[in-house]
Amino acid sequence: MKSLAKHRRHPAAVLVVIMLGLLLTGGLYAAANTATEARSVEADALLIEEGKRLFLEGCSSCHGLAGQGSDNGPSLIGVGAAAVDFQVGTGRMPLANFGAQAPSKAVEYTDEQIRAIAAFVASLAPGPSIPSAEDLDFTGVDVARGGELFRANCSQCHQAAGRGGALSNGQYAPNLMKTTPEHIWEAMLTGPQQMPVFADTTLPPQDKKEIISYIESIRASDDPGGWALGRFGPVTEGLFVWIGGMLLAVILAVWIGAKVR
Amino acid sequence: MSTEQISGIEKKGASAATYVDERVHSNSWFSRNLNKVFPDHWSFMLGEIALYSFVVVLLSGVYLTLFYKPSVVEVIYDGPYIPLKGVTISEAYDSALAISFEVRGGLLMRQIHHWSALFFVVAIAVHMFRVFFTGAFRKPRELNWVVGMTLALMALAAGFTGYSLPDDLLSGTGLRIIEGIILAIPVIGTWASFLVFGGEFPGVDIISRLYGIHILLVPGIIVGLITVHLMMVWTQKHTQFPGPGRTDKNVVGYPLMPVYMAKAGGFFFLIFGLITIIAGIVQINPIWIFGPYTPDQVSAGTQPDWYIGWLDGALRLMPNIEWIIFDYTISLNVLIPTVVLPGLIVTAAIIYPWLEAWATGDKREHHVLDRPRNAPTRTALGVMAIVFYVILWVGGGNDIIAVGFDLSINFMIWFLRFALIILPALAFIITKRICLSLQRRDRDKLLHGRETGRILRLPTGEFIEVHAPVNEEERAVLESKPDDKPLPEPPESDSAGVRNPKYKSGRRAAGLSRFLYRDTIEKPTEAEIHHGDEAIEAEDDFEAPLLEREESMHVAHDGSVLAKPAVDAPETTSDNGDGGSEQS
Numbered sequence: 001m002k003s004l005a006k007h008r009r010h011p012a013a014v015l016v017v018i019m020l021g022l023l024l025t026g027g028l029y030a031a032a033n034t035a036t037e038a039r040s041v042e043a044d045a046l047l048i049e050e051g052k053r054l055f056l057e058g059c060s061s062c063h064g065l066a067g068q069g070s071d072n073g074p075s076l077i078g079v080g081a082a083a084v085d086f087q088v089g090t091g092r093m094p095l096a097n098f099g100a101q102a103p104s105k106a107v108e109y110t111d112e113q114i115r116a117i118a119a120f121v122a123s124l125a126p127g128p129s130i131p132s133a134e135d136l137d138f139t140g141v142d143v144a145r146g147g148e149l150f151r152a153n154c155s156q157c158h159q160a161a162g163r164g165g166a167l168s169n170g171q172y173a174p175n176l177m178k179t180t181p182e183h184i185w186e187a188m189l190t191g192p193q194q195m196p197v198f199a200d201t202t203l204p205p206q207d208k209k210e211i212i213s214y215i216e217s218i219r220a221s222d223d224p225g226g227w228a229l230g231r232f233g234p235v236t237e238g239l240f241v242w243i244g245g246m247l248l249a250v251i252l253a254v255w256i257g258a259k260v261r
Numbered sequence: 262m263s264t265e266q267i268s269g270i271e272k273k274g275a276s277a278a279t280y281v282d283e284r285v286h287s288n289s290w291f292s293r294n295l296n297k298v299f300p301d302h303w304s305f306m307l308g309e310i311a312l313y314s315f316v317v318v319l320l321s322g323v324y325l326t327l328f329y330k331p332s333v334v335e336v337i338y339d340g341p342y343i344p345l346k347g348v349t350i351s352e353a354y355d356s357a358l359a360i361s362f363e364v365r366g367g368l369l370m371r372q373i374h375h376w377s378a379l380f381f382v383v384a385i386a387v388h389m390f391r392v393f394f395t396g397a398f399r400k401p402r403e404l405n406w407v408v409g410m411t412l413a414l415m416a417l418a419a420g421f422t423g424y425s426l427p428d429d430l431l432s433g434t435g436l437r438i439i440e441g442i443i444l445a446i447p448v449i450g451t452w453a454s455f456l457v458f459g460g461e462f463p464g465v466d467i468i469s470r471l472y473g474i475h476i477l478l479v480p481g482i483i484v485g486l487i488t489v490h491l492m493m494v495w496t497q498k499h500t501q502f503p504g505p506g507r508t509d510k511n512v513v514g515y516p517l518m519p520v521y522m523a524k525a526g527g528f529f530f531l532i533f534g535l536i537t538i539i540a541g542i543v544q545i546n547p548i549w550i551f552g553p554y555t556p557d558q559v560s561a562g563t564q565p566d567w568y569i570g571w572l573d574g575a576l577r578l579m580p581n582i583e584w585i586i587f588d589y590t591i592s593l594n595v596l597i598p599t600v601v602l603p604g605l606i607v608t609a610a611i612i613y614p615w616l617e618a619w620a621t622g623d624k625r626e627h628h629v630l631d632r633p634r635n636a637p638t639r640t641a642l643g644v645m646a647i648v649f650y651v652i653l654w655v656g657g658g659n660d661i662i663a664v665g666f667d668l669s670i671n672f673m674i675w676f677l678r679f680a681l682i683i684l685p686a687l688a689f690i691i692t693k694r695i696c697l698s699l700q701r702r703d704r705d706k707l708l709h710g711r712e713t714g715r716i717l718r719l720p721t722g723e724f725i726e727v728h729a730p731v732n733e734e735e736r737a738v739l740e741s742k743p744d745d746k747p748l749p750e751p752p753e754s755d756s757a758g759v760r761n762p763k764y765k766s767g768r769r770a771a772g773l774s775r776f777l778y779r780d781t782i783e784k785p786t787e788a789e790i791h792h793g794d795e796a797i798e799a800e801d802d803f804e805a806p807l808l809e810r811e812e813s814m815h816v817a818h819d820g821s822v823l824a825k826p827a828v829d830a831p832e833t834t835s836d837n838g839d840g841g842s843e844q845s
Binding site: 100142143144145146147148151152155156157158159160161163164165166167168169170172173214217218221223224225226227228229231232233234235236237238239240241242244245246248249250252253254256257258 | 301302303304305306307309310338343344345346347348361362368372376379380383384387430431524527528531532535536539541542543544545546547550551552555557558559560561562563564565566567568570654657658659660661663664667668669670671672
């Protein structure tokens with residue numbers, strides 16, 4: 001060690017130490033990296049294989065054997081994993097019957113299977129991916145700004161309280177009160193059915209976070225005024241004042257006006 | 262009560278009353294008016310509901326004015342409602358949020374105000390149904406009908422101006438539609454819109470203008486008109502339903518003091534309590550969810566309050582028709598449903614009393630009400646109007662209904678367009694038929710008495726049902742049916758061959774009169790009723806000996822044999838195979 005220490009002031013010593021450090025970290029990284037890469041490629045391949053099997057079984061009759069689409073269903077090339085996770089994860093797909101719009105219903109596949117199908121569809125062509133845990137981390141997000149964005153971009157179809165609204169010919173913007181943050185994110189990215197696509201270029205991820213956290217906040221909020229009548233506004237209120245209010249008032253009038261015999 | 266029994270308090274009260282009377286001579290006024298007689302019926306209290314809910318509106322409204330700021334100056338929200346923190350909003354919306362979340366009792370007061378306002382209009386509507394269907398608008402009360410109609414319109418004006426004040430997304434969208442309606446008025450539309458809004462929509466003036474109208478002008482007019490309305494009821498006296506001893510020349514009922522003082526006072530607190538309970542447990546207009554108004558935003562499911570809903574429905578059902586005349590657009594698609602239609606309907610409602618008087622040629626005073634069945638065409642017209650209104654109202658909520666019941670909104674619009682024409686006509690026909698059937702039953706009752714449900718078999722083998730004469734009270738009601746006859750066709754010229762100058766208008770009146778009074782079931786004459794009464798007595802003669810026979814079998818309606826023949830049981834029937842042989 002003494003001989004080594006003797007050279008510590010040598011001009012080349014710095015270079016040597018840096019070189020050694022780089023070699024060590026680089027080498028370690030490379031070794032570790034190849035190991036995970038190999039494993040994930042293997043796992044992906046298996047997942048895609050499983051997804052392909054499920055796809056051929058449950059989806060290909062409408063979307064085509066290679067996801068190229070048919071008269072009954074659109075092409076899935078380039079829709080990405082996000083679209084699959086949304087459509088299958090909310091039960092919209094597989095479709096029970098053709099109608100104005102695919103309603104959300106009981107989910108047919110397990111989470112594992114959905115991930116497999118998503119991996120297969122994502123392998124056809126690059127597309128939006130399923131949001132990461134980081135994307136869905138809402139700590140410190142400005143809820144009020146989310147509210148402004150929601151009213152500017154979403155409320156004209158989904159209603160100010162997110163309770164949904166009618167579109168033309170039996171189509172509708174669904175109620176958001178039971179939709180998970182993940183699915184809302186994916187819907188914004190992929191624009192399912194009548195919904196426009198809100199790509200990250202037009203609505204940055206931060207805005208998406210804010211919108212979702214606003215939806216979460218109105219979902220969680222109590223109604224300080226009491227029974228909210230579905231938060232539908234004046235239609236249900238008008239119905240209530242006739243049925244609940246006037247009917248009771250007339251009963252009271254009959255009671256007061258009754259002759260005492 | 263002798264003077265010795267008067268207590269100390271009563272003595273003091275009496276001396277106070279004497280003191281006042283010696284100065285303002287009020288005792289005779291009080292004794293005359295406190296003893297004023299009012300007829301009794303629960304439906305006469307519907308107008309009271311409107312009055313009391315208006316009192317509640319006023320009281321809660323005064324509280325709100327203490328905290329509301331009618332200003333569109335922009336402020337940054339810094340209140341306790343987190344999802345709006347830091348958002349730029351108007352001072353009006355800010356103060357409405359403060360009333361909801363910071364002012365003590367503010368949210369309850371806002372909800373009481375809004376619910377009682379809705380209640381006010383509902384009560385007015387129901388009160389008007391009663392007045393219309395019973396013909397209470399006839400001479401001498403035509404003017405009070407007009408006062409009432411004006412009150413109803415003022416209630417709508419109060420409601421709409423109040424709806425717009427919180428400056429939330431919902432109310433701002435409502436204003437935007439109003440702007441569209443004003444713009445649709447030909448020629449003056451654009452100027453009128455700039456006049457109302459003080460420039461381009463939304464401008465900075467509208468909230469403070471609406472505030473003045475909402476808290477001063479409209480309530481002032483309403484209070485004034487209510488005073489006139491009630492004074493006219495006071496001087497003209499209240500109408501009464503037909504009954505024994507009730508004529509167009511008297512009022513049968515109880516004195517104001519103490520019966521109606523107690524009833525009306527108690528009823529006020531019941532209505533106040535009912536509205537407060539509803540306001541305490543049912544949320545209305547959550548402005549914090551709708552967010553502040555900016556003209557570039559809109560919410561799905563935006564609706565007006567129920568009483569404007571029918572106009573929104575008319576707007577939604579109207580086909581898209583526009584005329585372009587010399588590069589100038591006439592928006593009939595907006596003009597017809599929101600200006601022409603309500604104008605026609607309100608005009609028709611206001612002039613209806615005179616229309617009917619013209620068609621009947623009836624100049625008599627009416628203080629006894631019509632039973633709705635006895636004016637079948639009027640009743641049918643009223644039901645037709647209600648059905649028309651309800652269809653438009655449903656049209657106004659078509660998006661909520663489409664989502665709620667999984668319907669296509671396009672289908673709903675087409676369905677309602679046809680329904681708007683077909684269903685009122687059907688309602689007219691069906692109501693008229695029901696009225697005539699009820700008249701027929703009334704005639705039967707007068708002629709043959711009430712059906713008792715007892716079946717008798719006569720010795721000859723014939724079955725008859727035993728009838729009982731209707732009681733005095735019912736008979737008076739049944740006999741109240743007016744003998745309305747269509748006006749005769751006027752002569753074209755008199756005996757000297759001179760042309761009748763009123764021939765054309767007379768023909769029109771006769772036509773309308775035929776429409777109103779052609780279909781009726783003739784009331785039986787006195788002789789017929791007398792004959793019917795004799796028949797009823799004759800049935801009693803048949804019945805007596807049969808019931809006295811103990812050996813005859815008694816069978817109940819369901820066929821089970823009663824153990825012991827009950828001579829005075831009303832359901833008793835006397836009828837089986839053995840009976841015939843015994844009687845032979």
